[in-house]
Amino acid sequence: PINLEILSLAVDWRFRHSTLYAGTDRGVFFSTDLGMNWALFGQGLPRTVVRGLQILPRYRKLVAATFGRGIYQIPLSRR
Numbered sequence: 144p145i146n147l148e149i150l151s152l153a154v155d156w157r158f159r160h161s162t163l164y165a166g167t168d169r170g171v172f173f174s175t176d177l178g179m180n181w182a183l184f185g186q187g188l189p190r191t192v193v194r195g196l197q198i199l200p201r202y203r204k205l206v207a208a209t210f211g212r213g214i215y216q217i218p219l220s221r222r
Contacts, residue, residue, distance in 0.1 A: 144172045144181040153196035153205065155219060164205060166193030171207055171217075185217045 144167055151166035163174045171193050173184040195208035203219045
């Protein structure tokens, strides 16, 4: 994401076109085109500092650890 500090990264390799997830100081963003374009990710996730990301492929979830706002599990698409 342009003009945002990236604090954590995760890659979903389950599909031919992988998805990048970036934890920033303004929430989680995702890209499906190798980082050329980014969009805000995670309905219900606060726009806050995200210090850690972990993909749980077995459960189809992205776990986001925020600074002072808790840990969130966000469902990933099945494509």
